[in-house]
Amino acid sequence: MNIGLFIPCYVDALYPQVGVLTYRLLRKLLPESHIDYPLEQTCCGQPMGNAGFQKLSNGLVEKYDKLFSAFDYVVSPSASCAAYVRTFYPLTYRHPCKAASHTMDLVEFLHDVVRPASLPARFPYTVSLHNSCHGVRELGLSSPSEKVVERYSKMRSLLSLVSDIHIVEPERPDECCGFGGMFSIEEPHVSACMGMDKLERHIQTGADFITGPDSSCLMHLQGLAMKSGKQIQFKHIVEILTAF
Amino acid sequence: MTRHAQLAKTFLTCRDAAVHHDHTFWHVRENRDHMAQAVPEWEQLRSLASDIKAHTLSHIDTYLEQFEARATSNGVYVHWARDAREYCETVLHLLKEKDVTKVVKSKSMLTEECQLNPFLEAADIEVVETDLGERILQLMKLPPSHIVMPAIHIKKEDVGKCFEKMLGTEKGNADPTYLTYAARQHLRHHFLTAGAGLTGANFAVAQTGDIVVCTNEGNADMSTSIPPLHIVSMGIEKLIPDLESMAVFHRLLARQGTGQPTTTFTSHFHRPRPGCEMHVILVDNGRSQILSRKDHWQTLKCIRCGACMNTCPVYRRSGGYSYSYFIPGPIGINLGMLRDARKHAGNLSACTLCQSCDCVCPVKVDLSQQIYLWRQELDTLGLANRQKKIMSQGMQLVFNHPRVYSGALRFAPVINKLPRRLTGVRINTWAMAHEMPQFATKSFHELWKEGNL
Numbered sequence: 152m153n154i155g156l157f158i159p160c161y162v163d164a165l166y167p168q169v170g171v172l173t174y175r176l177l178r179k180l181l182p183e184s185h186i187d188y189p190l191e192q193t194c195c196g197q198p199m200g201n202a203g204f205q206k207l208s209n210g211l212v213e214k215y216d217k218l219f220s221a222f223d224y225v226v227s228p229s230a231s232c233a234a235y236v237r238t239f240y241p242l243t244y245r246h247p248c249k250a251a252s253h254t255m256d257l258v259e260f261l262h263d264v265v266r267p268a269s270l271p272a273r274f275p276y277t278v279s280l281h282n283s284c285h286g287v288r289e290l291g292l293s294s295p296s297e298k299v300v301e302r303y304s305k306m307r308s309l310l311s312l313v314s315d316i317h318i319v320e321p322e323r324p325d326e327c328c329g330f331g332g333m334f335s336i337e338e339p340h341v342s343a344c345m346g347m348d349k350l351e352r353h354i355q356t357g358a359d360f361i362t363g364p365d366s367s368c369l370m371h372l373q374g375l376a377m378k379s380g381k382q383i384q385f386k387h388i389v390e391i392l393t394a395f
Numbered sequence: 396m397t398r399h400a401q402l403a404k405t406f407l408t409c410r411d412a413a414v415h416h417d418h419t420f421w422h423v424r425e426n427r428d429h430m431a432q433a434v435p436e437w438e439q440l441r442s443l444a445s446d447i448k449a450h451t452l453s454h455i456d457t458y459l460e461q462f463e464a465r466a467t468s469n470g471v472y473v474h475w476a477r478d479a480r481e482y483c484e485t486v487l488h489l490l491k492e493k494d495v496t497k498v499v500k501s502k503s504m505l506t507e508e509c510q511l512n513p514f515l516e517a518a519d520i521e522v523v524e525t526d527l528g529e530r531i532l533q534l535m536k537l538p539p540s541h542i543v544m545p546a547i548h549i550k551k552e553d554v555g556k557c558f559e560k561m562l563g564t565e566k567g568n569a570d571p572t573y574l575t576y577a578a579r580q581h582l583r584h585h586f587l588t589a590g591a592g593l594t595g596a597n598f599a600v601a602q603t604g605d606i607v608v609c610t611n612e613g614n615a616d617m618s619t620s621i622p623p624l625h626i627v628s629m630g631i632e633k634l635i636p637d638l639e640s641m642a643v644f645h646r647l648l649a650r651q652g653t654g655q656p657t658t659t660f661t662s663h664f665h666r667p668r669p670g671c672e673m674h675v676i677l678v679d680n681g682r683s684q685i686l687s688r689k690d691h692w693q694t695l696k697c698i699r700c701g702a703c704m705n706t707c708p709v710y711r712r713s714g715g716y717s718y719s720y721f722i723p724g725p726i727g728i729n730l731g732m733l734r735d736a737r738k739h740a741g742n743l744s745a746c747t748l749c750q751s752c753d754c755v756c757p758v759k760v761d762l763s764q765q766i767y768l769w770r771q772e773l774d775t776l777g778l779a780n781r782q783k784k785i786m787s788q789g790m791q792l793v794f795n796h797p798r799v800y801s802g803a804l805r806f807a808p809v810i811n812k813l814p815r816r817l818t819g820v821r822i823n824t825w826a827m828a829h830e831m832p833q834f835a836t837k838s839f840h841e842l843w844k845e846g847n848l
Contacts, residue, residue: 160794163839164807165832170839174848188843193794201748203770203779204787210795284749296428297706297754299437323421327708331747333783336824337397338744340404343828344413344712345747374829 152184155222157215157254159232160194166366172389173228173257180265189218197235202333205243212243219250224264228389230256230286230364238289256290257389258364262305267312274394275315278386279353280306281363281372282325292364296325306364306388313391321352330371346375353383360384362391397780398741403713412548417711419547424705426654427755434646444647445759447640448696451601452686458601458634459677465604469666472674479509482678486511486593486626487518489674493624495520495590499582501608501615502526503595504542504699505628505678507721523585525614527578534561540715542722543652543701548714582614592618594664596629597698598644599675602637605665606675609648609658616662625667627675631682632695644698647757652700685733690768694729696758703752703762709745718742725752725762732769740778743770804841807834 154177158170177186195215196208215236219225227233233256240251261267282304286292293304310318329335329345350372353361363369366387373385396404407413431437451458463473476482490498498515500522506512512522512533524533528546532539534557539545546554555569564577594615598607606627608615619625635641649655667673686692704710704724715723720731720739728746731739743766752762773779793799811833825831842848 158839160800164804164834167835167837167839167842171842171848188839190840190844191797193797193800194790196794199787199790201767201770202783202787203743203773204784204791205771206774207787207791208794210791214795284747284751288750288754295751295754297431297751299431299434325751327747327749327751329708329747331749333786334744334747337780337783338400338403338709339396339824339827340400340407341709341712341745342747344407345708346828348417348712370832371829374825374832377830378828 152181153221153223154181154184154186155219155225156186156188157192157195157219157225157227157232157236158188159227159229161370162229162366165370166387169228169366169387169389172393173226176261176389176393177226180261180267187222192218195232195235197232197239198332200235200239201331205239209243212240215240216248216250219254220248222250222253224260225250225254226257226260227254228257228364228387229366230258230283230290230292231367234285234289256286256292256364258286258292258305258309259290261309261392270309270312270392272312272392272394273314274391276359277317277319277357278310278360278362278391279356279358280304280310280318280320280324281328281353281361281365281368282306282320283363283365283368284325284327286364287325293325296323306362309392310362310388313394316391319356319358321349321356323352328368328372330368332367335371342371343375346371347379350375350381350383354381358383360386360391362386362388364388397744398719399713399717399745402717403709403745406714406717407712413712413714416548416714420705420711423544423654424702424755427651427702427705430650430654430656434650440643440647441757441759443643444698444757445696447635447643448698448758449693451634451636451640452632452692452695455631455634455686458636459631462599462601462604462634463677465601466675467604469604470673471604471666472672474674474676476676476678476680478680479678482509482628482676482680483511483514485676486628487515487520489624489626490515490520490591491518493590495624497521497523497585497589498591498593499523499525499585499589499618499622500529500593501595501610501618502529502545503593503628504722505595505630506593507539509678509680511628523582523589525582525585525612525618526610527575527612527614530578530582531557534558538716538721540723541701541704542699582617586617586621589618589622591624591626592622593626593628594618596627596633596675597648598635598641599629599633600636600638600641601634603665605638605641605663607641608662608664609660610662611653611655611659613660616660619664620668623671625664625671625673627664627673628678629675630678630680632697648698648700651702651755651757681734688733691729691733691765693760694726694733694765696760697726697730698758699726700757702755702757706751706755708749708751709747713745718745725766726760729762729765729769736769736772736776737778740773740776743773801840804838807838808836810834
């Protein structure tokens with residue numbers, strides 16, 4: 152299997168360990184596969200699109216297709232970026248593009264394609280799941296609370312392979328945390344209020360850690376937690392799936 | 396900051412009221428979930444409702460004519476109004492013809508859209524809202540803050556004070572039962588003395604000519620049972636083909652809107668009462684224009700259940716008055732842009748694109764996708780925020796040029812060491828509530844190039 156790694160810009164610059172652990176985990180689980188990281192990649196274009204300047208990101212869309220269309224799968228440890236590529240690129244192109252349709256978030260790739268029966272990971276802590284909006288409602292990482300469908304959570308299924316972990320979820324499990332990219336700059340008060348509400352609900356679970364498939368939501372919540380002196384800690388899900 | 400962001404900031408300064416607002420509407424959302432989960436075929440119903448609306452809208456000419464013919468044969472007078480002005484004049488003409496000086500009204504968002512009340516009042520006609528929430532707002536001279544629960548943001552103590560002054564209730568008595576009773580007595584007098592009753596329409600059935608009005612207070616029935624003249628105001632998008640379709644919407648509307656299995660009253664008005672007159676005014680007011688818009692026609696499927704507001708995390712934390720259009724929340728952002736993009740562009744920031752609204756909408760309007768599309772149009776309309784434009788252009792430069800990008804990555808950790816006054820609140824709104832994230836000393840890019848994984 153040929154796998155292309157898409158490590159979005161902010162993960163690249165702020166959370167490189169998330170990229171490193173993604174690579175190591177895939178390497179370990181799929182020893183026969185070829186994993187590559189095309190060096191010309193940068194950003195998926197979502198920040199521009201959400202700000203109303205999708206047209207300025209057209210070059211990125213074309214580049215993405217060029218860089219990644221030869222891979223069987225493109226895997227990204229950032230649900231929101233993967234969702235943007237898969238949902239919005241076809242709208243930009245106005246035709247289906249291969250690289251976009253083969254792009255998967257790490258959680259769904261592990262859950263749906265790799266399907267590990269076990270993981271050599273141990274994490275003896277209470278962990279609260281952060282179900283990020285695009286992961287839930289665009290990629291289907293868990294059943295959206297609004298819908299009348301069978302309940303499932305791909306994050307929970309994967310994390311339950313980790314030894315000694317205790318998994319909890321906050322009240323209002325998939326209410327938005329208020330990050331929203333440009334939203335947090337344009338609507339700083341509503342964004343902070345949503346974030347603090349979300350943080351409180353995570354803390355109320357008694358969790359030691361908050362985890363999720365998106366470092367962006369976690370960055371928002373962590374920034375708020377540090378500023379307001381909350382003790383709860385943050386880990387991207389790959390950091391727990393590879394913890395020992 | 397946008398207009399919405401500024402007003403939201405004000406709304407949030409009163410923390411207790413803001414928390415109460417969020418909890419109240421979340422509770423409605425929970426009731427809605429509870430109702431939806433009890434109907435196993437819920438998602439099928441949503442698809443069906445969406446399809447019925449799409450079908451009706453794409454055959455609207457046929458259904459409008461069928462409705463007109465059917466209603467006319469039932470003895471109902473049917474009128475057509477191109478815009479708000481024509482609509483208001485039609486109502487006034489009908490009232491003048493019968494020398495009506497007072498009308499009782501059940502809740503209608505269309506009359507709010509067309510500003511009917513001030514128009515009639517300017518012509519010396521007394522207008523009495525009979526929905527309790529609407530009546531409270533009318534006495535307080537306030538606009539609605541939600542389309543289904545228009546006065547939910549008003550505290551009972553404030554209602555008590557208002558009733559003391561306007562209806563002569565006991566001083567300091569804010570008991571809801573007492574106040575409701577007082578309102579009922581007060582409205583009863585108006586029901587008995589009004590010359591006409593005005594209602595909206597939740598649905599109009601083309602096959603039978605029925606006008607369907609759903610209320611919890613029975614006030615639409617009171618408004619139409621005593622006065623000799625009943626005037627129905629409806630947007631042309633309220634049409635549905637037949638009673639079988641009505642059954643689908645009936646199962647969805649109240650469960651979605653208020654978390655009830657059905658509204659307390661669902662009245663089908665077929666024909667005028669003996670010796671009385673019934674008129675229906677079919678109002679376009681921009682709807683056929685919306686129908687011609689490839690990206691936005693789906694908003695016409697909306698049945699005004701209000702569920703998108705209740706679930707919207709931004710609406711719940713910013714209140715109805717922070718939006719410039721009289722309909723707030725996700726559907727209001729979109730309808731406002733369709734009404735007047737220049738006037739209402741300040742609402743577009745009120746969305747994180749979380750898509751919860753898309754998942755609750757009973758007729759599957761792609762609300763967040765449309766907000767996204769509107770944002771793309773702002774630059775062409777000359778309404779784009781300059782700061783956002785500069786930021787996006789900067790990103791275009793950096794992200795499109797891998798060399799510039801890797802240069803920026805190498806330089807980024809320097810930002811960690813900048814003094815706080817350079818990254819602080821004054822030039823960086825993010826720093827208001829957040830500690831800044833730290834750039835890694837080595838990016839993934841560099842680590843990969845070093846082969847150091």
